[in-house]
Amino acid sequence: MGTVRNVHIRTLPAPADRAGALLDRIAGADDPLFPSPAWAPVRFDRPLAVGAAGGHGPVRYTVAEYEPGRRVRFAFDPPGNGFHELSVEPLGPGRCLLRHVLEQDQRGTERLAWLLAVRAVHGTVVEELLDNAELALTGATARPARRGRYVRLVQRLTWDRPAATDVPEAAGLLHAALPVADHQDAFAVEWRPGMPADPEAWNVLPGDPSVVEYDGAEGLYGEDGKHLTYRVSVLVDESARRVTMSSRVRPHDRWGRLHWALVRRAHPVAARLLLRRAHRRLALAALRAGERHASHLVSDGVDAGSDPVVLMS
Structure with a gap:
Protein backbone atom coordinates (compact mmCIF):
# COMPACT_ATOMS: atom_id res chain seq x y z
CA MET A 1 0.00 0.00 0.00
CA ALA A 140 -7.84 32.85 -23.18
CA THR A 141 -5.62 29.95 -22.13
CA ALA A 142 -1.87 30.52 -22.25
CA ARG A 143 -0.96 26.83 -22.63
CA PRO A 144 -4.01 24.60 -23.16
CA ALA A 145 -3.76 21.01 -21.94
CA ARG A 146 -3.26 18.38 -24.61
CA ARG A 147 -4.62 14.85 -24.53
CA GLY A 148 -1.82 12.43 -25.27
CA ARG A 149 -2.33 9.36 -27.43
CA TYR A 150 -2.58 7.07 -24.43
CA VAL A 151 -5.22 9.24 -22.74
CA ARG A 152 -7.21 9.41 -25.98
CA LEU A 153 -7.05 5.61 -26.24
CA VAL A 154 -8.29 5.13 -22.67
CA GLN A 155 -11.02 7.70 -23.27
CA ARG A 156 -12.16 5.91 -26.43
CA LEU A 157 -12.17 2.46 -24.79
CA THR A 158 -14.11 3.65 -21.73
CA TRP A 159 -16.61 5.87 -23.54
CA ASP A 160 -20.25 5.51 -22.44
CA ARG A 161 -22.05 2.56 -23.97
CA PRO A 162 -25.74 2.96 -24.86
CA ALA A 163 -28.10 1.05 -22.58
CA ALA A 164 -31.27 -0.73 -23.67
CA THR A 165 -34.46 1.07 -22.64
CA ASP A 166 -38.14 1.43 -23.56
CA VAL A 167 -39.33 3.45 -26.53
CA PRO A 168 -40.23 6.86 -25.02
CA GLU A 169 -43.86 7.93 -25.03
CA ALA A 170 -42.59 11.36 -26.06
CA ALA A 171 -41.34 9.98 -29.41
CA GLY A 172 -44.49 11.22 -31.11
CA LEU A 173 -43.15 11.18 -34.66
CA LEU A 174 -42.18 7.53 -34.36
CA HIS A 175 -45.51 6.49 -32.83
CA ALA A 176 -47.42 8.33 -35.56
CA ALA A 177 -45.29 7.00 -38.42
CA LEU A 178 -45.34 3.32 -37.38
CA PRO A 179 -48.01 2.73 -34.73
CA VAL A 180 -47.76 -1.01 -35.40
CA ALA A 181 -44.44 -2.75 -36.00
CA ASP A 182 -43.03 -6.27 -36.02
CA HIS A 183 -39.99 -5.15 -34.06
CA GLN A 184 -38.98 -2.22 -31.90
CA ASP A 185 -36.07 -1.41 -29.63
CA ALA A 186 -34.46 1.62 -28.02
CA PHE A 187 -31.08 2.59 -26.61
CA ALA A 188 -30.13 5.63 -24.54
CA VAL A 189 -27.03 7.61 -23.59
CA GLU A 190 -26.52 10.49 -21.20
CA TRP A 191 -26.98 14.00 -22.54
CA ARG A 192 -24.04 16.00 -21.19
CA PRO A 193 -23.91 19.77 -20.62
CA GLY A 194 -22.55 21.46 -23.72
CA MET A 195 -23.88 18.86 -26.15
CA PRO A 196 -26.38 20.01 -28.80
CA ALA A 197 -30.05 19.76 -27.90
CA ASP A 198 -31.11 20.06 -31.54
CA PRO A 199 -32.10 16.58 -32.80
CA GLU A 200 -30.83 17.47 -36.28
CA ALA A 201 -27.27 17.25 -34.91
CA TRP A 202 -27.99 13.70 -33.73
CA ASN A 203 -28.77 12.13 -37.10
CA VAL A 204 -26.95 8.85 -36.51
CA LEU A 205 -27.80 7.14 -39.81
CA PRO A 206 -25.18 6.94 -42.56
CA GLY A 207 -26.12 8.24 -45.99
CA ASP A 208 -29.24 10.25 -46.78
CA PRO A 209 -32.46 8.58 -45.60
CA SER A 210 -35.48 9.39 -47.76
CA VAL A 211 -37.63 10.19 -44.73
CA VAL A 212 -36.46 13.03 -42.51
CA GLU A 213 -38.74 14.86 -40.08
CA TYR A 214 -38.21 17.08 -37.05
CA ASP A 215 -40.62 18.09 -34.34
CA GLY A 216 -39.27 19.86 -31.28
CA ALA A 217 -36.72 17.61 -29.60
CA GLU A 218 -37.29 14.62 -31.91
CA GLY A 219 -35.79 13.71 -35.25
CA LEU A 220 -37.20 10.91 -37.40
CA TYR A 221 -35.37 9.11 -40.19
CA GLY A 222 -36.18 6.11 -42.33
CA GLU A 223 -37.05 4.46 -45.62
CA ASP A 224 -40.27 3.22 -47.19
CA GLY A 225 -39.05 0.19 -49.10
CA LYS A 226 -41.01 -2.18 -51.29
CA HIS A 227 -40.48 -5.07 -48.90
CA LEU A 228 -39.79 -3.34 -45.59
CA THR A 229 -40.38 -0.02 -43.83
CA TYR A 230 -38.29 1.24 -40.95
CA ARG A 231 -38.10 4.37 -38.83
CA VAL A 232 -35.40 5.57 -36.44
CA SER A 233 -36.27 8.24 -33.88
CA VAL A 234 -33.72 10.29 -31.95
CA LEU A 235 -35.23 12.09 -28.95
CA VAL A 236 -33.10 14.62 -27.07
CA ASP A 237 -34.53 15.11 -23.59
CA GLU A 238 -32.37 17.84 -22.08
CA SER A 239 -34.34 18.00 -18.83
CA ALA A 240 -33.94 14.26 -18.26
CA ARG A 241 -30.32 14.44 -19.50
CA ARG A 242 -30.95 11.63 -21.95
CA VAL A 243 -30.73 10.93 -25.68
CA THR A 244 -32.79 7.97 -26.87
CA MET A 245 -32.53 6.26 -30.24
CA SER A 246 -35.60 4.14 -31.02
CA SER A 247 -36.20 1.87 -34.01
CA ARG A 248 -39.32 0.28 -35.46
CA VAL A 249 -39.43 -2.15 -38.37
CA ARG A 250 -42.40 -3.46 -40.38
CA PRO A 251 -41.85 -6.01 -43.18
CA HIS A 252 -44.48 -6.05 -45.94
CA ASP A 253 -43.97 -9.51 -47.42
CA ARG A 254 -41.89 -12.66 -47.14
CA TRP A 255 -38.85 -10.98 -48.72
CA GLY A 256 -39.02 -8.24 -46.13
CA ARG A 257 -39.36 -10.81 -43.35
CA LEU A 258 -36.40 -12.75 -44.76
CA HIS A 259 -34.29 -9.60 -44.94
CA TRP A 260 -35.16 -8.67 -41.38
CA ALA A 261 -34.46 -12.21 -40.14
CA LEU A 262 -30.95 -11.95 -41.60
CA VAL A 263 -30.09 -8.59 -40.02
CA ARG A 264 -32.10 -8.77 -36.80
CA ARG A 265 -29.32 -10.13 -34.60
CA ALA A 266 -26.83 -7.57 -35.86
CA HIS A 267 -29.23 -4.64 -35.50
CA PRO A 268 -28.77 -3.98 -31.74
CA VAL A 269 -24.99 -4.01 -32.14
CA ALA A 270 -25.13 -1.60 -35.07
CA ALA A 271 -27.65 0.69 -33.32
CA ARG A 272 -25.52 0.92 -30.19
CA LEU A 273 -22.41 1.58 -32.27
CA LEU A 274 -24.04 4.38 -34.29
CA LEU A 275 -25.39 6.11 -31.18
CA ARG A 276 -22.10 5.75 -29.30
CA ARG A 277 -20.15 7.20 -32.23
CA ALA A 278 -22.52 10.16 -32.52
CA HIS A 279 -22.33 10.76 -28.77
CA ARG A 280 -18.54 10.77 -28.79
CA ARG A 281 -18.27 12.89 -31.94
CA LEU A 282 -20.60 15.58 -30.62
CA ALA A 283 -19.01 15.60 -27.16
CA LEU A 284 -15.49 16.07 -28.49
CA ALA A 285 -16.60 18.77 -30.96
CA ALA A 286 -18.49 20.83 -28.36
CA LEU A 287 -17.22 24.07 -26.87
CA ARG A 288 -15.32 23.71 -23.61
CA ALA A 289 -17.07 24.76 -20.41
CA GLY A 290 -14.83 27.81 -20.08
CA GLU A 291 -15.61 28.86 -23.65
CA ARG A 292 -19.34 28.52 -23.05
CA HIS A 293 -19.18 30.86 -20.08
CA ALA A 294 -16.31 33.21 -20.95
CA SER A 295 -18.50 35.78 -22.68
CA HIS A 296 -20.32 36.75 -19.48
CA LEU A 297 -17.45 36.12 -17.04
Missing part, protein backbone atom coordinates in the same frame (compact mmCIF):
# COMPACT_ATOMS: atom_id res chain seq x y z
CA GLY A 2 1.20 3.52 -0.77
CA THR A 3 -0.14 7.02 -0.28
CA VAL A 4 -0.67 9.02 -3.45
CA ARG A 5 -0.70 12.80 -3.24
CA ASN A 6 -1.32 14.44 -6.59
CA VAL A 7 -1.31 18.25 -6.86
CA HIS A 8 -2.13 20.58 -9.76
CA ILE A 9 -2.00 24.37 -9.42
CA ARG A 10 -2.66 27.32 -11.68
CA THR A 11 -1.91 30.98 -11.00
CA LEU A 12 -4.73 33.11 -12.36
CA PRO A 13 -4.69 36.87 -13.07
CA ALA A 14 -8.04 37.43 -11.38
CA PRO A 15 -9.27 38.19 -7.85
CA ALA A 16 -9.90 35.19 -5.62
CA ASP A 17 -13.59 36.02 -5.25
CA ARG A 18 -14.12 35.70 -9.01
CA ALA A 19 -12.37 32.33 -9.11
CA GLY A 20 -14.30 31.26 -6.03
CA ALA A 21 -17.56 32.09 -7.76
CA LEU A 22 -16.65 29.54 -10.44
CA LEU A 23 -15.91 26.92 -7.79
CA ASP A 24 -19.37 27.46 -6.26
CA ARG A 25 -21.00 26.45 -9.56
CA ILE A 26 -19.45 22.97 -9.76
CA ALA A 27 -22.03 20.35 -10.75
CA GLY A 28 -24.59 23.03 -11.55
CA ALA A 29 -26.40 23.30 -14.86
CA ASP A 30 -23.93 26.02 -15.86
CA ASP A 31 -20.77 24.45 -14.37
CA PRO A 32 -17.94 26.49 -15.94
CA LEU A 33 -15.09 24.31 -14.64
CA PHE A 34 -15.52 20.58 -15.14
CA PRO A 35 -14.48 19.60 -18.70
CA SER A 36 -17.78 18.20 -19.90
CA PRO A 37 -18.99 17.02 -22.38
CA ALA A 38 -15.59 15.59 -23.36
CA TRP A 39 -15.61 13.85 -19.96
CA ALA A 40 -18.58 12.61 -17.93
CA PRO A 41 -19.95 15.58 -15.92
CA VAL A 42 -20.06 15.94 -12.16
CA ARG A 43 -23.54 15.17 -10.83
CA PHE A 44 -24.84 15.41 -7.27
CA ASP A 45 -28.16 14.46 -5.71
CA ARG A 46 -28.64 18.04 -4.50
CA PRO A 47 -27.03 21.49 -4.88
CA LEU A 48 -23.40 21.78 -3.82
CA ALA A 49 -23.32 21.43 -0.03
CA VAL A 50 -21.88 19.15 2.64
CA GLY A 51 -23.52 15.75 2.27
CA ALA A 52 -24.25 16.05 -1.45
CA ALA A 53 -23.54 12.64 -3.00
CA GLY A 54 -22.61 11.83 -6.57
CA GLY A 55 -19.47 11.95 -8.68
CA HIS A 56 -18.41 11.83 -12.30
CA GLY A 57 -18.56 8.70 -14.40
CA PRO A 58 -17.65 5.66 -12.28
CA VAL A 59 -15.89 7.80 -9.63
CA ARG A 60 -18.21 8.21 -6.63
CA TYR A 61 -17.74 10.70 -3.80
CA THR A 62 -19.54 12.92 -1.29
CA VAL A 63 -19.02 16.57 -0.39
CA ALA A 64 -17.23 16.35 2.96
CA GLU A 65 -16.26 20.00 3.49
CA TYR A 66 -17.36 23.19 1.77
CA GLU A 67 -16.34 26.81 2.27
CA PRO A 68 -18.25 28.82 -0.35
CA GLY A 69 -15.97 30.73 -2.66
CA ARG A 70 -12.83 29.17 -1.15
CA ARG A 71 -12.70 25.39 -0.89
CA VAL A 72 -14.62 22.16 -1.48
CA ARG A 73 -13.44 18.68 -0.46
CA PHE A 74 -14.89 15.47 -1.86
CA ALA A 75 -14.45 12.22 0.10
CA PHE A 76 -14.33 9.06 -2.01
CA ASP A 77 -17.10 6.58 -1.26
CA PRO A 78 -16.23 3.18 0.28
CA PRO A 79 -14.55 0.89 -0.49
CA GLY A 80 -12.37 3.77 -1.65
CA ASN A 81 -10.68 6.17 0.72
CA GLY A 82 -9.10 9.59 0.69
CA PHE A 83 -10.30 12.77 -0.97
CA HIS A 84 -9.87 15.25 -3.75
CA GLU A 85 -10.19 18.97 -3.17
CA LEU A 86 -10.41 22.25 -5.06
CA SER A 87 -9.36 25.46 -3.35
CA VAL A 88 -8.76 29.11 -4.17
CA GLU A 89 -5.95 31.06 -2.48
CA PRO A 90 -5.59 34.87 -2.77
CA LEU A 91 -2.17 36.05 -3.95
CA GLY A 92 -2.76 39.76 -3.73
CA PRO A 93 -4.76 42.28 -5.74
CA GLY A 94 -5.96 40.76 -8.99
CA ARG A 95 -4.22 37.37 -8.58
CA CYS A 96 -5.07 34.01 -7.04
CA LEU A 97 -4.05 30.37 -7.02
CA LEU A 98 -6.43 27.56 -7.97
CA ARG A 99 -5.30 24.22 -6.55
CA HIS A 100 -6.52 20.65 -6.96
CA VAL A 101 -5.27 17.99 -4.54
CA LEU A 102 -5.95 14.25 -4.58
CA GLU A 103 -4.79 12.14 -1.64
CA GLN A 104 -5.51 8.44 -1.31
CA ASP A 105 -4.06 5.25 0.14
CA GLN A 106 -3.88 2.69 -2.65
CA ARG A 107 -3.15 -1.01 -2.70
CA GLY A 108 -3.27 -3.96 -5.07
CA THR A 109 -5.38 -3.50 -8.18
CA GLU A 110 -6.26 0.07 -7.20
CA ARG A 111 -2.59 1.03 -7.21
CA LEU A 112 -2.01 -0.82 -10.49
CA ALA A 113 -4.97 0.94 -12.14
CA TRP A 114 -3.61 4.30 -10.95
CA LEU A 115 -0.20 3.62 -12.46
CA LEU A 116 -1.49 2.17 -15.74
CA ALA A 117 -4.35 4.53 -16.61
CA VAL A 118 -6.02 6.58 -13.89
CA ARG A 119 -3.06 8.88 -13.19
CA ALA A 120 -2.74 9.96 -16.83
CA VAL A 121 -6.48 10.47 -17.29
CA HIS A 122 -6.85 12.24 -13.94
CA GLY A 123 -4.01 14.61 -14.76
CA THR A 124 -5.55 15.49 -18.11
CA VAL A 125 -9.02 16.08 -16.66
CA VAL A 126 -7.67 18.33 -13.90
CA GLU A 127 -5.52 20.34 -16.31
CA GLU A 128 -8.56 20.83 -18.57
CA LEU A 129 -10.52 21.98 -15.51
CA LEU A 130 -7.81 24.54 -14.76
CA ASP A 131 -7.86 25.59 -18.42
CA ASN A 132 -11.58 26.24 -18.10
CA ALA A 133 -11.04 28.42 -15.05
CA GLU A 134 -8.38 30.44 -16.88
CA LEU A 135 -10.53 30.70 -19.99
CA ALA A 136 -13.66 31.72 -18.09
CA LEU A 137 -11.80 34.40 -16.14
CA THR A 138 -9.55 35.81 -18.86
CA GLY A 139 -11.02 34.74 -22.21
CA VAL A 298 -14.57 38.01 -18.63
CA SER A 299 -13.93 41.54 -17.38
CA ASP A 300 -12.45 44.19 -19.62
CA GLY A 301 -8.71 44.64 -19.32
CA VAL A 302 -7.86 41.27 -17.72
CA ASP A 303 -4.64 39.71 -19.06
CA ALA A 304 -4.20 36.06 -20.04
CA GLY A 305 -3.26 33.64 -17.27
CA SER A 306 0.14 32.31 -16.39
CA ASP A 307 1.57 28.94 -17.27
CA PRO A 308 0.32 25.91 -15.32
CA VAL A 309 2.45 24.20 -12.70
CA VAL A 310 1.95 20.49 -12.10
CA LEU A 311 3.30 18.33 -9.30
CA MET A 312 2.68 14.64 -9.98
CA SER A 313 2.96 11.69 -7.60
Whole structure:
Protein backbone atom coordinates (compact mmCIF):
# COMPACT_ATOMS: atom_id res chain seq x y z
CA MET A 1 0.00 0.00 0.00
CA GLY A 2 1.20 3.52 -0.77
CA THR A 3 -0.14 7.02 -0.28
CA VAL A 4 -0.67 9.02 -3.45
CA ARG A 5 -0.70 12.80 -3.24
CA ASN A 6 -1.32 14.44 -6.59
CA VAL A 7 -1.31 18.25 -6.86
CA HIS A 8 -2.13 20.58 -9.76
CA ILE A 9 -2.00 24.37 -9.42
CA ARG A 10 -2.66 27.32 -11.68
CA THR A 11 -1.91 30.98 -11.00
CA LEU A 12 -4.73 33.11 -12.36
CA PRO A 13 -4.69 36.87 -13.07
CA ALA A 14 -8.04 37.43 -11.38
CA PRO A 15 -9.27 38.19 -7.85
CA ALA A 16 -9.90 35.19 -5.62
CA ASP A 17 -13.59 36.02 -5.25
CA ARG A 18 -14.12 35.70 -9.01
CA ALA A 19 -12.37 32.33 -9.11
CA GLY A 20 -14.30 31.26 -6.03
CA ALA A 21 -17.56 32.09 -7.76
CA LEU A 22 -16.65 29.54 -10.44
CA LEU A 23 -15.91 26.92 -7.79
CA ASP A 24 -19.37 27.46 -6.26
CA ARG A 25 -21.00 26.45 -9.56
CA ILE A 26 -19.45 22.97 -9.76
CA ALA A 27 -22.03 20.35 -10.75
CA GLY A 28 -24.59 23.03 -11.55
CA ALA A 29 -26.40 23.30 -14.86
CA ASP A 30 -23.93 26.02 -15.86
CA ASP A 31 -20.77 24.45 -14.37
CA PRO A 32 -17.94 26.49 -15.94
CA LEU A 33 -15.09 24.31 -14.64
CA PHE A 34 -15.52 20.58 -15.14
CA PRO A 35 -14.48 19.60 -18.70
CA SER A 36 -17.78 18.20 -19.90
CA PRO A 37 -18.99 17.02 -22.38
CA ALA A 38 -15.59 15.59 -23.36
CA TRP A 39 -15.61 13.85 -19.96
CA ALA A 40 -18.58 12.61 -17.93
CA PRO A 41 -19.95 15.58 -15.92
CA VAL A 42 -20.06 15.94 -12.16
CA ARG A 43 -23.54 15.17 -10.83
CA PHE A 44 -24.84 15.41 -7.27
CA ASP A 45 -28.16 14.46 -5.71
CA ARG A 46 -28.64 18.04 -4.50
CA PRO A 47 -27.03 21.49 -4.88
CA LEU A 48 -23.40 21.78 -3.82
CA ALA A 49 -23.32 21.43 -0.03
CA VAL A 50 -21.88 19.15 2.64
CA GLY A 51 -23.52 15.75 2.27
CA ALA A 52 -24.25 16.05 -1.45
CA ALA A 53 -23.54 12.64 -3.00
CA GLY A 54 -22.61 11.83 -6.57
CA GLY A 55 -19.47 11.95 -8.68
CA HIS A 56 -18.41 11.83 -12.30
CA GLY A 57 -18.56 8.70 -14.40
CA PRO A 58 -17.65 5.66 -12.28
CA VAL A 59 -15.89 7.80 -9.63
CA ARG A 60 -18.21 8.21 -6.63
CA TYR A 61 -17.74 10.70 -3.80
CA THR A 62 -19.54 12.92 -1.29
CA VAL A 63 -19.02 16.57 -0.39
CA ALA A 64 -17.23 16.35 2.96
CA GLU A 65 -16.26 20.00 3.49
CA TYR A 66 -17.36 23.19 1.77
CA GLU A 67 -16.34 26.81 2.27
CA PRO A 68 -18.25 28.82 -0.35
CA GLY A 69 -15.97 30.73 -2.66
CA ARG A 70 -12.83 29.17 -1.15
CA ARG A 71 -12.70 25.39 -0.89
CA VAL A 72 -14.62 22.16 -1.48
CA ARG A 73 -13.44 18.68 -0.46
CA PHE A 74 -14.89 15.47 -1.86
CA ALA A 75 -14.45 12.22 0.10
CA PHE A 76 -14.33 9.06 -2.01
CA ASP A 77 -17.10 6.58 -1.26
CA PRO A 78 -16.23 3.18 0.28
CA PRO A 79 -14.55 0.89 -0.49
CA GLY A 80 -12.37 3.77 -1.65
CA ASN A 81 -10.68 6.17 0.72
CA GLY A 82 -9.10 9.59 0.69
CA PHE A 83 -10.30 12.77 -0.97
CA HIS A 84 -9.87 15.25 -3.75
CA GLU A 85 -10.19 18.97 -3.17
CA LEU A 86 -10.41 22.25 -5.06
CA SER A 87 -9.36 25.46 -3.35
CA VAL A 88 -8.76 29.11 -4.17
CA GLU A 89 -5.95 31.06 -2.48
CA PRO A 90 -5.59 34.87 -2.77
CA LEU A 91 -2.17 36.05 -3.95
CA GLY A 92 -2.76 39.76 -3.73
CA PRO A 93 -4.76 42.28 -5.74
CA GLY A 94 -5.96 40.76 -8.99
CA ARG A 95 -4.22 37.37 -8.58
CA CYS A 96 -5.07 34.01 -7.04
CA LEU A 97 -4.05 30.37 -7.02
CA LEU A 98 -6.43 27.56 -7.97
CA ARG A 99 -5.30 24.22 -6.55
CA HIS A 100 -6.52 20.65 -6.96
CA VAL A 101 -5.27 17.99 -4.54
CA LEU A 102 -5.95 14.25 -4.58
CA GLU A 103 -4.79 12.14 -1.64
CA GLN A 104 -5.51 8.44 -1.31
CA ASP A 105 -4.06 5.25 0.14
CA GLN A 106 -3.88 2.69 -2.65
CA ARG A 107 -3.15 -1.01 -2.70
CA GLY A 108 -3.27 -3.96 -5.07
CA THR A 109 -5.38 -3.50 -8.18
CA GLU A 110 -6.26 0.07 -7.20
CA ARG A 111 -2.59 1.03 -7.21
CA LEU A 112 -2.01 -0.82 -10.49
CA ALA A 113 -4.97 0.94 -12.14
CA TRP A 114 -3.61 4.30 -10.95
CA LEU A 115 -0.20 3.62 -12.46
CA LEU A 116 -1.49 2.17 -15.74
CA ALA A 117 -4.35 4.53 -16.61
CA VAL A 118 -6.02 6.58 -13.89
CA ARG A 119 -3.06 8.88 -13.19
CA ALA A 120 -2.74 9.96 -16.83
CA VAL A 121 -6.48 10.47 -17.29
CA HIS A 122 -6.85 12.24 -13.94
CA GLY A 123 -4.01 14.61 -14.76
CA THR A 124 -5.55 15.49 -18.11
CA VAL A 125 -9.02 16.08 -16.66
CA VAL A 126 -7.67 18.33 -13.90
CA GLU A 127 -5.52 20.34 -16.31
CA GLU A 128 -8.56 20.83 -18.57
CA LEU A 129 -10.52 21.98 -15.51
CA LEU A 130 -7.81 24.54 -14.76
CA ASP A 131 -7.86 25.59 -18.42
CA ASN A 132 -11.58 26.24 -18.10
CA ALA A 133 -11.04 28.42 -15.05
CA GLU A 134 -8.38 30.44 -16.88
CA LEU A 135 -10.53 30.70 -19.99
CA ALA A 136 -13.66 31.72 -18.09
CA LEU A 137 -11.80 34.40 -16.14
CA THR A 138 -9.55 35.81 -18.86
CA GLY A 139 -11.02 34.74 -22.21
CA ALA A 140 -7.84 32.85 -23.18
CA THR A 141 -5.62 29.95 -22.13
CA ALA A 142 -1.87 30.52 -22.25
CA ARG A 143 -0.96 26.83 -22.63
CA PRO A 144 -4.01 24.60 -23.16
CA ALA A 145 -3.76 21.01 -21.94
CA ARG A 146 -3.26 18.38 -24.61
CA ARG A 147 -4.62 14.85 -24.53
CA GLY A 148 -1.82 12.43 -25.27
CA ARG A 149 -2.33 9.36 -27.43
CA TYR A 150 -2.58 7.07 -24.43
CA VAL A 151 -5.22 9.24 -22.74
CA ARG A 152 -7.21 9.41 -25.98
CA LEU A 153 -7.05 5.61 -26.24
CA VAL A 154 -8.29 5.13 -22.67
CA GLN A 155 -11.02 7.70 -23.27
CA ARG A 156 -12.16 5.91 -26.43
CA LEU A 157 -12.17 2.46 -24.79
CA THR A 158 -14.11 3.65 -21.73
CA TRP A 159 -16.61 5.87 -23.54
CA ASP A 160 -20.25 5.51 -22.44
CA ARG A 161 -22.05 2.56 -23.97
CA PRO A 162 -25.74 2.96 -24.86
CA ALA A 163 -28.10 1.05 -22.58
CA ALA A 164 -31.27 -0.73 -23.67
CA THR A 165 -34.46 1.07 -22.64
CA ASP A 166 -38.14 1.43 -23.56
CA VAL A 167 -39.33 3.45 -26.53
CA PRO A 168 -40.23 6.86 -25.02
CA GLU A 169 -43.86 7.93 -25.03
CA ALA A 170 -42.59 11.36 -26.06
CA ALA A 171 -41.34 9.98 -29.41
CA GLY A 172 -44.49 11.22 -31.11
CA LEU A 173 -43.15 11.18 -34.66
CA LEU A 174 -42.18 7.53 -34.36
CA HIS A 175 -45.51 6.49 -32.83
CA ALA A 176 -47.42 8.33 -35.56
CA ALA A 177 -45.29 7.00 -38.42
CA LEU A 178 -45.34 3.32 -37.38
CA PRO A 179 -48.01 2.73 -34.73
CA VAL A 180 -47.76 -1.01 -35.40
CA ALA A 181 -44.44 -2.75 -36.00
CA ASP A 182 -43.03 -6.27 -36.02
CA HIS A 183 -39.99 -5.15 -34.06
CA GLN A 184 -38.98 -2.22 -31.90
CA ASP A 185 -36.07 -1.41 -29.63
CA ALA A 186 -34.46 1.62 -28.02
CA PHE A 187 -31.08 2.59 -26.61
CA ALA A 188 -30.13 5.63 -24.54
CA VAL A 189 -27.03 7.61 -23.59
CA GLU A 190 -26.52 10.49 -21.20
CA TRP A 191 -26.98 14.00 -22.54
CA ARG A 192 -24.04 16.00 -21.19
CA PRO A 193 -23.91 19.77 -20.62
CA GLY A 194 -22.55 21.46 -23.72
CA MET A 195 -23.88 18.86 -26.15
CA PRO A 196 -26.38 20.01 -28.80
CA ALA A 197 -30.05 19.76 -27.90
CA ASP A 198 -31.11 20.06 -31.54
CA PRO A 199 -32.10 16.58 -32.80
CA GLU A 200 -30.83 17.47 -36.28
CA ALA A 201 -27.27 17.25 -34.91
CA TRP A 202 -27.99 13.70 -33.73
CA ASN A 203 -28.77 12.13 -37.10
CA VAL A 204 -26.95 8.85 -36.51
CA LEU A 205 -27.80 7.14 -39.81
CA PRO A 206 -25.18 6.94 -42.56
CA GLY A 207 -26.12 8.24 -45.99
CA ASP A 208 -29.24 10.25 -46.78
CA PRO A 209 -32.46 8.58 -45.60
CA SER A 210 -35.48 9.39 -47.76
CA VAL A 211 -37.63 10.19 -44.73
CA VAL A 212 -36.46 13.03 -42.51
CA GLU A 213 -38.74 14.86 -40.08
CA TYR A 214 -38.21 17.08 -37.05
CA ASP A 215 -40.62 18.09 -34.34
CA GLY A 216 -39.27 19.86 -31.28
CA ALA A 217 -36.72 17.61 -29.60
CA GLU A 218 -37.29 14.62 -31.91
CA GLY A 219 -35.79 13.71 -35.25
CA LEU A 220 -37.20 10.91 -37.40
CA TYR A 221 -35.37 9.11 -40.19
CA GLY A 222 -36.18 6.11 -42.33
CA GLU A 223 -37.05 4.46 -45.62
CA ASP A 224 -40.27 3.22 -47.19
CA GLY A 225 -39.05 0.19 -49.10
CA LYS A 226 -41.01 -2.18 -51.29
CA HIS A 227 -40.48 -5.07 -48.90
CA LEU A 228 -39.79 -3.34 -45.59
CA THR A 229 -40.38 -0.02 -43.83
CA TYR A 230 -38.29 1.24 -40.95
CA ARG A 231 -38.10 4.37 -38.83
CA VAL A 232 -35.40 5.57 -36.44
CA SER A 233 -36.27 8.24 -33.88
CA VAL A 234 -33.72 10.29 -31.95
CA LEU A 235 -35.23 12.09 -28.95
CA VAL A 236 -33.10 14.62 -27.07
CA ASP A 237 -34.53 15.11 -23.59
CA GLU A 238 -32.37 17.84 -22.08
CA SER A 239 -34.34 18.00 -18.83
CA ALA A 240 -33.94 14.26 -18.26
CA ARG A 241 -30.32 14.44 -19.50
CA ARG A 242 -30.95 11.63 -21.95
CA VAL A 243 -30.73 10.93 -25.68
CA THR A 244 -32.79 7.97 -26.87
CA MET A 245 -32.53 6.26 -30.24
CA SER A 246 -35.60 4.14 -31.02
CA SER A 247 -36.20 1.87 -34.01
CA ARG A 248 -39.32 0.28 -35.46
CA VAL A 249 -39.43 -2.15 -38.37
CA ARG A 250 -42.40 -3.46 -40.38
CA PRO A 251 -41.85 -6.01 -43.18
CA HIS A 252 -44.48 -6.05 -45.94
CA ASP A 253 -43.97 -9.51 -47.42
CA ARG A 254 -41.89 -12.66 -47.14
CA TRP A 255 -38.85 -10.98 -48.72
CA GLY A 256 -39.02 -8.24 -46.13
CA ARG A 257 -39.36 -10.81 -43.35
CA LEU A 258 -36.40 -12.75 -44.76
CA HIS A 259 -34.29 -9.60 -44.94
CA TRP A 260 -35.16 -8.67 -41.38
CA ALA A 261 -34.46 -12.21 -40.14
CA LEU A 262 -30.95 -11.95 -41.60
CA VAL A 263 -30.09 -8.59 -40.02
CA ARG A 264 -32.10 -8.77 -36.80
CA ARG A 265 -29.32 -10.13 -34.60
CA ALA A 266 -26.83 -7.57 -35.86
CA HIS A 267 -29.23 -4.64 -35.50
CA PRO A 268 -28.77 -3.98 -31.74
CA VAL A 269 -24.99 -4.01 -32.14
CA ALA A 270 -25.13 -1.60 -35.07
CA ALA A 271 -27.65 0.69 -33.32
CA ARG A 272 -25.52 0.92 -30.19
CA LEU A 273 -22.41 1.58 -32.27
CA LEU A 274 -24.04 4.38 -34.29
CA LEU A 275 -25.39 6.11 -31.18
CA ARG A 276 -22.10 5.75 -29.30
CA ARG A 277 -20.15 7.20 -32.23
CA ALA A 278 -22.52 10.16 -32.52
CA HIS A 279 -22.33 10.76 -28.77
CA ARG A 280 -18.54 10.77 -28.79
CA ARG A 281 -18.27 12.89 -31.94
CA LEU A 282 -20.60 15.58 -30.62
CA ALA A 283 -19.01 15.60 -27.16
CA LEU A 284 -15.49 16.07 -28.49
CA ALA A 285 -16.60 18.77 -30.96
CA ALA A 286 -18.49 20.83 -28.36
CA LEU A 287 -17.22 24.07 -26.87
CA ARG A 288 -15.32 23.71 -23.61
CA ALA A 289 -17.07 24.76 -20.41
CA GLY A 290 -14.83 27.81 -20.08
CA GLU A 291 -15.61 28.86 -23.65
CA ARG A 292 -19.34 28.52 -23.05
CA HIS A 293 -19.18 30.86 -20.08
CA ALA A 294 -16.31 33.21 -20.95
CA SER A 295 -18.50 35.78 -22.68
CA HIS A 296 -20.32 36.75 -19.48
CA LEU A 297 -17.45 36.12 -17.04
CA VAL A 298 -14.57 38.01 -18.63
CA SER A 299 -13.93 41.54 -17.38
CA ASP A 300 -12.45 44.19 -19.62
CA GLY A 301 -8.71 44.64 -19.32
CA VAL A 302 -7.86 41.27 -17.72
CA ASP A 303 -4.64 39.71 -19.06
CA ALA A 304 -4.20 36.06 -20.04
CA GLY A 305 -3.26 33.64 -17.27
CA SER A 306 0.14 32.31 -16.39
CA ASP A 307 1.57 28.94 -17.27
CA PRO A 308 0.32 25.91 -15.32
CA VAL A 309 2.45 24.20 -12.70
CA VAL A 310 1.95 20.49 -12.10
CA LEU A 311 3.30 18.33 -9.30
CA MET A 312 2.68 14.64 -9.98
CA SER A 313 2.96 11.69 -7.60
